[in-house]
Amino acid sequence: MRMKVPFLLLAMTLAACSNQGLKTLSSTSRGPDEFIVEPKAELTLPPDFSNLPQPTPGQANRTDTDPLAEMVVALGGRPGDASAPVPSSDGALVTAASRFGVSPDIRQSLATEDAEFRRTQSRFTQFKIFPEDVYNQVYRDQALDPRETAEAWRRAGARTPSFPPPG
Structure with a gap:
């Protein structure tokens, strides 16, 4: 009975140390945090440190022999000609995705909406005892009920x- 409290405190301490990196919405960079989701190649040592090639920013190098093709493969595509037209098999997808138009300033628009959300959320909540899951707060309205969706x-x-399990 005496050991319940220490074990409970230990469990709470360990749970507080979990990595919430994929759900953190406050990025300090101007783009996505690709290093948290992208698989990385193993590091290799060059055979001779005195004969290292000159850096070539944005071009092929020892690590990234074809950066554009590697990016396409990482996103699930097939490497090929980047200027090639959209394949006919993907035409319906591109049409559906762009049916309401394509916004060239999407990053600025999302940044403005995010700043507004954070401003309204932080009016009376500067002092928090426990951390809140901002990710779930943002997307709570977009969550689907699996049973209701399956029934529909x-x-x-x-x-x-298959049917969602009860609960």
């Missing part, structure tokens, strides 16, 4: 081979 698809006549 079944009512529409779609086959749903």
Whole structure:
């Protein structure tokens, strides 16, 4: 009985140390944090440190022989001609994704909306005892109820081979 409190404190301490990097919405950089989600190649030592090649920013080098093709593969695509037209198999996807237009200033727009969200959320909450999950606060309205969604698809006549577990 006496050991319950220390074990509870230990469990709470360990839980507080978890990595929430993928759910952190306050990035300090101007772009995505690609290093947290991108698989990295193993580091290798050059055979001779006295004969290192000159750096070539944005060009091929010992580590990234073809950076553009590696990026395409990392995103699930097939490397090839970057200026090639959209394949016919992806035409419907591109059409659906751009059906409401393509906004060239999407980054600035999202940054403004994010700043507004943070401003409204921080009016009376400067002092917090426990950290809050901002990620879930932002996307709470977009969450789907799995049972309700599966039932809607079944009512529409779609086959749903698996059903969400209860709970």
